[in-house]
Amino acid sequence: MLLVFINLAFLANPRPWEARKSTSNRSVDSNSEPVCGSTGLATQRKASKTTADASVQTEQSADEQIIVELRDNLAKATEALSLNQQELSTARVEATAKDLHIASLTEARREFQTLCSAMQEKGAKDEATVVELTGRLANLEAEGASKDARIASLMKKNEEWRTDTTSMQNMIAFQEAVLLQLGDILKTQNKHNDTLSETVKSQKKLLAENDTIVTSLNTKLTEQSSENDSMRHRISSFSEECEKLNNLCKRSTEVAFRDEETIVQLKLKLVETTAEAGDWKDLYIQSLSQPHQPRMRTDVSLSALSIQGIMEEKDRRIAELNDKLSECYGQLVASQTDTLVGRFPLPPTVFVSGSSGGYAENNGADLSRSKTFSGLGSEYGHRSWPMFSSVPTS
Structure with missing residues (x-):
């Protein structure tokens, strides 16, 4: 600001020393006019003129010094002004850059606000x-849960059907094996009866031979008195053996009669079991051939078509047959004596294989089953049946 005021003052009065010089000249002229009128004042005028010149020179030197100082100040002010102009231009450039930056920031802010608005709208839509x-x-999820529950129920029903099917197949195979086993048992009983008849014949023959021996011994008793005691002992032993054999023959005959009655009963049971197995097999094939129909009907009692009822009835029948077979086995064991040796061989291993015709026709596949039964299985302990393999001789 100081430099600005100096510049304004210099422009208003560029040569202040000239104004002072003209003022001093006017004062000298005004003073010299009255001097001219008088001669006595000439010296005074010269002195005053000299004084005025000295003062003018002093003032000129002072003015020149002031001019020099002013020039120096002007140079300094000019230099400061150029610096200020440079700083001003730099500030203007910086201000322009800042304006541009502010404009870009403003534009970016507008874009950001627009983007935020779009993002908010998108967020609301999202x-x-x-x-x-x-x-x-x-x-x-609700539909999936309901479908899962339905699938689980269907899978459970499927497993139940498979279990029932497997159990029915096993029961049918077991019944077929039991039928074959019963046939083998009947054959064994027939062989046993034949063996008993042969044993009776041999015992009769043995009795005849013993009678002959007794006769010969009686003859020898008269001839050999020394051997009387031993022969009597042998006769008594032979008599006891004959009595045992007679008792055995009676018991064998009774057992044979009981066995025949048991065989007749078993044949009747076998016929009933075969008929029931055929009915069950037909019912099973019918249930497999008609999967779309319900298994239980309203016009038939639940116990008639219930698989559980059928299985319980079959188990009861099998238990009765097992009891009968155990009773027969006990009777056969009771008929065995110490004098009769040998045993029936263990019934051969039976391989049962077959296919259900109705099931193959309805389902287009052959159902093959292979079961192995030794005797009658674990229910009869795999027992061996007694058999008369030889006839004792005296």
């Missing part, structure tokens, strides 16, 4: 979409 998808997901 939230609405999320809400809608959440509702759909809940519905789908």
Whole structure:
């Protein structure tokens, strides 16, 4: 600001020393006019003129010094002004750059606000979409849960059907094996009866031989008195053996009669079991050939078509047959004596294989089963049956 005021003062009065010089000249002229009128004042005028010149020179030197100082100040002010102009231009450039930066920031802020608005709108739309998808997901989860429950129930029913089918197949195979085993047992009983008849014949022959021996011994008693005691002992032993054999023959005859009655009963049971097995097999094939129909009907009692009832009835029948076979086995064991040796061989291993015709026709596949039964299985302990393999001789 000081430099600005100096510049304004210099422009208003560029040569202040000239103004002072003209003022001093005017004062000298005004003073010299009255001097000219008088001669006595000439010296005074010269002195005053000299004084005025000295003062003028002093003033000129002072003015020149002031001019020099002013020039120096002007140079300094000019230099400071140029520096200020440079700083001003730099500030203007910086201000322009800042304006541009502010404009770019303003534009970026506007774009950011626009983008924020778009993002908010998109977020609102996304939230609405999320809400809608959440509702759909809940519905789908509910549908999935219901479908899972239905699938689980269907799988459970399928497993029950498979279990029932497997149990029925096993029961049918077991019944067929039991039928074959009963046939083998009947054959064994027939062989046993034949063996008993042969044993009776041999015992009769043995009795005849013993009678002959007794006769010969009686003859020898008269001839050999020394051997009387021993021969009597042998006769008594032979008599006891004959009595035992007679008792054995009677018991064998009774056992044979009981065995015949048991065989007749077993044949009747076998016929009934075969008929029941055929009915069950037909019912099983019918249930397999008509999977779309319900297994239980309203016009038939539940116990008639219930698989559990059928299985219980079959188990009861099998238990009765097992009891009968155990009774027969006990009777056969009771008929065995110490004098009769040998045993029936263990019934051969039976391989049962077959296919159900009705099931193959309805389902287009052959059902083959292979079961192995030794005797009658674990229910009879794999027992061996007694058999008369030889006839004792005296």
